[in-house]
Amino acid sequence: MQPTSYPLDLQILTARWRTFIETRAQPDAVDPVVVSSWRRCAPLLNPFAQPQLARLNEQALRRLLISQFDLLAIARPVMEDIFQVIEGDRSLMVLLDNTGCVLLTLGDAHMEEEATRLGLTPGTYWDEGRVGTNAFALALAERMPAQVVGAEHFLACFHHLVDAAAPIFQPSGRPIGVLGILGLGSMSHSHSTGIVVAGARALENQLAADVMHLDANTHLTLLNATMESIADGVLAWDRDGIVTQMNRQAAELLTLNPRLVVGHPLQRYVQAPADLREAMELGKPLRDVEAHLLVNGRPVYCMLNLKPIRIGDAPPIGFLATLQPIQQIHQIFYRLSGAQAAMTFDDLKGKSADIQRVRNQARGAARGRGNVLLQGESGVGKHVVARAIHNASSRANGPFIAVNCRAFPRDLFLSEFLGYESGAFSGARVEGRPSKFELAFGGTLFLDEVETIPLEFHSVLGRVIETGEVMRLGGTRVIPVNVRVISSTDTDLDSLVAEGAFQANLVYRLSSIVIDMPSLRQRREDLPELIDTILGRMHASQPANAATVTPEALHLMKKYPWPGNIRELESALERASSLVASGQPIDVAHLPESVRRGAVIVPTREKAEPVLNMDEWNREALIRAGWATHGNLTEMAHLLGISRTTLWRKMRFFNLTAHHFQPDG
Structure with missing residues (x-):
């Protein structure tokens, strides 16, 4: 051609x-x-x-x-x-x-x-x-x-x-x-x-x-869409420190505008901590490091992962960092570990006036924002009320951190509550430890047995609760915390304040809302429903084998004062259920001896003693005074603080004579 x-x-x-x-x-x-x-x-x-x-x-x-x-x-x-x-x-x-x-x-x-x-x-x-x-x-x-x-x-x-x-x-x-x-x-x-x-x-x-340009734009669009779909913040920069990528999550966490940051030096906006700078200089990765960043002079706390970007074995051509709010990590951990129990106000069983009062007060506390103080004897279910308030509140999606204040030794109390930075003291964990307030960020911190907090630490805890800021031991950074405190006690805190054993300021900060929990003996009419609930929970996997209670056993249980309250009731029913054959009801013989005899543990006695009515108490007092005086009526009247005539009349009522207390009588 x-x-x-x-x-x-x-x-x-x-x-x-x-x-x-x-x-x-x-x-x-x-x-x-x-x-x-x-x-x-x-x-x-x-x-x-x-x-x-x-x-x-x-x-x-x-x-x-x-x-x-x-x-x-x-x-x-x-x-x-x-x-x-x-x-x-x-x-x-x-x-x-x-x-x-x-x-x-x-x-x-x-x-x-x-x-x-x-x-x-x-x-x-x-x-x-x-x-x-x-x-x-x-x-x-x-x-x-x-x-x-x-x-x-x-x-x-x-x-x-x-x-x-x-x-x-x-x-x-x-x-x-x-x-x-x-x-x-x-x-x-x-x-x-x-x-x-x-x-x-x-x-x-x-x-x-x-x-090629279209493919590049397509890949860039896909990359941007992928970065935006990632829940973590993503930040990338080249070897010269110029920001090349920043997704929306990173921009929100750092409160920066990507249009202003991308294409400019990272250090102009973000001051990295020493460990991050060292890792960049050495080209080493970092994994799950708690980072303290300064963004335009404002502190930002996050969990950081750093990955150097390499071609072969050459030095890094850039770095990719993923950022997560530290509070989000804590919430995920406690959500996965089951720290949020699904307790509601329906778990407060009973129809008595006292329990209805508690239920109404707890609902009001859930709608409020103030700190809550739960007062009541041990075993009345204060932890159930605390969890129910949390789960019904606006903080339900946040963590619920329960802390027994009695469990910490005095010398470790502050390190457990306030946390510490790496190297704060000998024996401290290398990575440090967050405070209980940080772990409960966005949720509820439940302080059980708050009366056992050592007096010298009251001012520190009160300050954290008042300001919403905590500084770890050995640290210099102030960490904001957003926590609601629910505390419980079986002691009259006002009496402790009067004795100088508890600071009044801490009581005020803990008790914006006060709920008095009734003892089990104050609401005996709720006992049948509580028994059915406990037995049903114990046999949840085999409902057909759920135990029942005979009328005689129920009558005896209603007479017993239950000094251990619901916790003691649960223990008694568990013990009785283990003795009952499948399909048989719990009878008097299956109940613990203390319940059968009406005996209770008295702090000053080694063994459980029966509960006595007034006549039994009077007869027991006469017998003890008689043995103490060997039947000398004058001394008996003096010990009992009554006249000889009154003593003679009571002894005649109980068919007792001075001869009963003679060594040979």
């Missing part, structure tokens, strides 16, 4: 074409590809006739140009640049799509008039079947550059032309169009093909660049 030499002898080409038209014989020195095109055209076209061109109407052409917008947008500047080079050659640049339809012509005005006369205008198809042999059709058919000069055109009406064309391929290898040059045959030259090939390659390079 390239003439063998220049300058061309157009008359020789015409003679060879005529020979083929007349004899269909293979002409000498004609490109075989051109001859093959002649042979395809011969049965279809009259070489001496005008072509029957197919043309799109205006509406169809408009739709085609819109669909080819990207190709046209890239091709027009290239065609203009090429035309500036060949402007004096009276040539016309032509762009066609992959069906041979003309999309755009650009060039010499005289040549454009000639092209219009021949029908080479946008919307016209210049395929081989209608126009015969031409460079545009050959470039599409053979998928290679082509030049057709003079009589190489099959139709005689085009013998005065020369056209060169090169196919345009997508990055995938599929042809999407043709870039060509149309000129007069008398002005043909060898560099026309090179020009269109260079132009086609320029278009292909631009198309490839656009595809």
Whole structure:
């Protein structure tokens, strides 16, 4: 498709074409590809006739140009640049799509008039079947550059032309169009093909660049979407400390605007702690490190992971950090560890007036924000009320941290409550320890047996509760804490304050709301419901085997004072259930001896003693005084603080005489 030499002898080409038209014989020195095109055209076209061109109407052409917008947008500047080079050659640049339809012509005005006369205008198809042999059709058919000069055109009406064309391929290898040059045959030259090939390659390079740019944008969009979908804050910077990525979570945690930060040095906004700077200098990763960042001078506490970004074994080209609010870590830990028990006000069983009062006060406390003090004997269920208040409050999604104040030795009390920094004292954990207030951030801190807090620590705890700030032992940073405190006691704190054993200021801060818990003996009418609830919970896995209580056993249990309250009741029922055969009720014989005899533990006695009525108490007092005085009535009356007449009358009532207490009596 390239003439063998220049300058061309157009008359020789015409003679060879005529020979083929007349004899269909293979002409000498004609490109075989051109001859093959002649042979395809011969049965279809009259070489001496005008072509029957197919043309799109205006509406169809408009739709085609819109669909080819990207190709046209890239091709027009290239065609203009090429035309500036060949402007004096009276040539016309032509762009066609992959069906041979003309999309755009650009060039010499005289040549454009000639092209219009021949029908080479946008919307016209210049395929081989209608126009015969031409460079545009050959470039599409053979998928290679082509030049057709003079009589190489099959139709005689085009013998005065020369056209060169090169196919345009997508990055995938599929042809999407043709870039060509149309000129007069008398002005043909060898560099026309090179020009269109260079132009086609320029278009292909631009198309490839656009595809790469689109892929890059797609990947960047996917990366941004991925980063935004990550629950953690993500922050990335290069080896020079320039921030390259920051997702919304990191921006919210650090209270920074990504548009202002990305592209600028990280240290301009964030001051990193020493361990983070050291890890960056050494190119080492960090995992689950509690970091104290200064963001524009404001402290931010978070759990940080640092990963150096490397290519092979080379030094890091950047760093990727994930950030999580420290409070979120604590909440996740306690949620996974079951620290939030699903207790509600329905767990406060009973219909007595006292328990209804407690239930109503607890509901009010759940709606409020003040600290709550629960007062009552040991075992009345103060922890149940505390958890129910927490679970019904606006802090229900936060942690519930229960702390027994009696469990900590005096010398470890502050380190347990306030936490400590790494290296605060010998024996301290390397990573330090957060305070109980930090662990309960956003939730509730339940202080059980608050009366056992050592007096010298009252001011420290009161200060934390008042300010909502804590400073760990050995630390210098002030950590804000958002905690509601619920405390419990079985002691009269006002009496302790009067004795100087408890600070009044701490009582005030702990007791914005006070709830007095009734003992079990104060609400004996709730005993049957409590017994059914406890037995049902004990046999939850096998409801059919749930034990019941006989009327005799229930009567005896109602008489017993239950000094250990609900906790003692649960223990008694567990012991009784273990002695009962499956399906049998709990009877008197299954109850603990202390319940059967009405005996209770008295702090000053080694063994449980029975509960006595007043007559039994009077008789016991007479017997003890008699044995102490060996039956001397005067001394007995003096010990008992009564007159001899009253003593004589009481002894007669209980059928006792002085002889009962004689050593030989």
